[in-house]
Amino acid sequence: SITLPGGFGRAFVLTLREALEGAADDLGDLDRRAGDGDFGTNVRTAMKLLDATLEADPPTSYREWLTALYMAWLGVGGTSGPLFGMFFRDLAKAGEDAGADVPTVAQFADALAAGQATVQRYGEAKVGDKTMIDSLDPAITALRAALEADAETSAVEALFAAEDAAVEAATATAQTTARRGRASYVGDASQGVIDPGSAAMALVIGSARAGADG
Numbered sequence: 515s516i517t518l519p520g521g522f523g524r525a526f527v528l529t530l531r532e533a534l535e536g537a538a539d540d541l542g543d544l545d546r547r548a549g550d551g552d553f554g555t556n557v558r559t560a561m562k563l564l565d566a567t568l569e570a571d572p573p574t575s576y577r578e579w580l581t582a583l584y585m586a587w588l589g590v591g592g593t594s595g596p597l598f599g600m601f602f603r604d605l606a607k608a609g610e611d612a613g614a615d616v617p618t619v620a621q622f623a624d625a626l627a628a629g630q631a632t633v634q635r636y637g638e639a640k641v642g643d644k645t646m647i648d649s650l651d652p653a654i655t656a657l658r659a660a661l662e663a664d665a666e667t668s669a670v671e672a673l674f675a676a677e678d679a680a681v682e683a684a685t686a687t688a689q690t691t692a693r694r695g696r697a698s699y700v701g702d703a704s705q706g707v708i709d710p711g712s713a714a715m716a717l718v719i720g721s722a723r724a725g726a727d728g
């Protein structure tokens with residue numbers, strides 16, 4: 515089974531923190547055009563809460579890094595706060611049953627799928643409803659396909675395939691109409707606008723890919 519490096523949790527979370535900070539304004543603009551405009555603020559609040567934890571109680575393991583991340587998101591309002599919070603809580607459990615300190619790529623894929631199921635259980639969105647799961651679902655499919663196609667593939671390569679699928683699917687949400695969340699209130703006005711949650715989810719997958727590099 516394909517392993518992830520010992521520093522995966524740290525690299526994943528710190529890369530994601532940078533990526534979300536850098537994208538917060540653009541994500542907020544998307545939510546302003548097709549939603550209620552608070553997503554950028556929600557992202558910033560989550561990262562501020564994360565920073566406070568990293569300073570007060572520096573994580574030392576994959577599970578602690580992901581716990582700091584999910585606790586930060588659970589402290590945020592909106593729909594995305596609890597949904598990303600519960601999603602990252604599932605990621606924090608990756609490989610736990612097998613007693614792994616750091617998950618394998620297959621265990622990470624299983625945790626992503628568990629996270630998707632949790633988000634769908636609470637948020638009741640289907641793939642295609644213009645939400646964060648629109649980029650997550652194809653990313654998991656691509657990740658599992660990469661593992662199945664080549665047992666010798668590298669973690670980075672497999673996660674690159676997942677990232678590609680996520681970015682493509684996030685971009686394609688511009689062509690869909692929102693059926694969940696605040697964006698559904700604006701109806702067809704969400705046409706032409708990329709769903710910010712799906713774009714953020716693509717950054718999550720891309721950060722995992724970067725984290726797999728060391």
Ligand code: ADP
Binds near residue numbers: 556638639695696710
């Ligand atoms: P709110 O809609 O409450 O203002 P945010 O602006 O924080 O929430 O987050 C918006 C993002 O949350 C959307 O771009 C979408 O991807 C995601 N989202 C909204 N509702 C749902 C849902 N029911 N299931 C999954 N994701 C959702």
Ligand code: MG
Binds near residue numbers: 553592
């Ligand atoms: Mg919003």
Ligand code: MG
Binds near residue numbers: 550552592593696
């Ligand atoms: Mg809101």
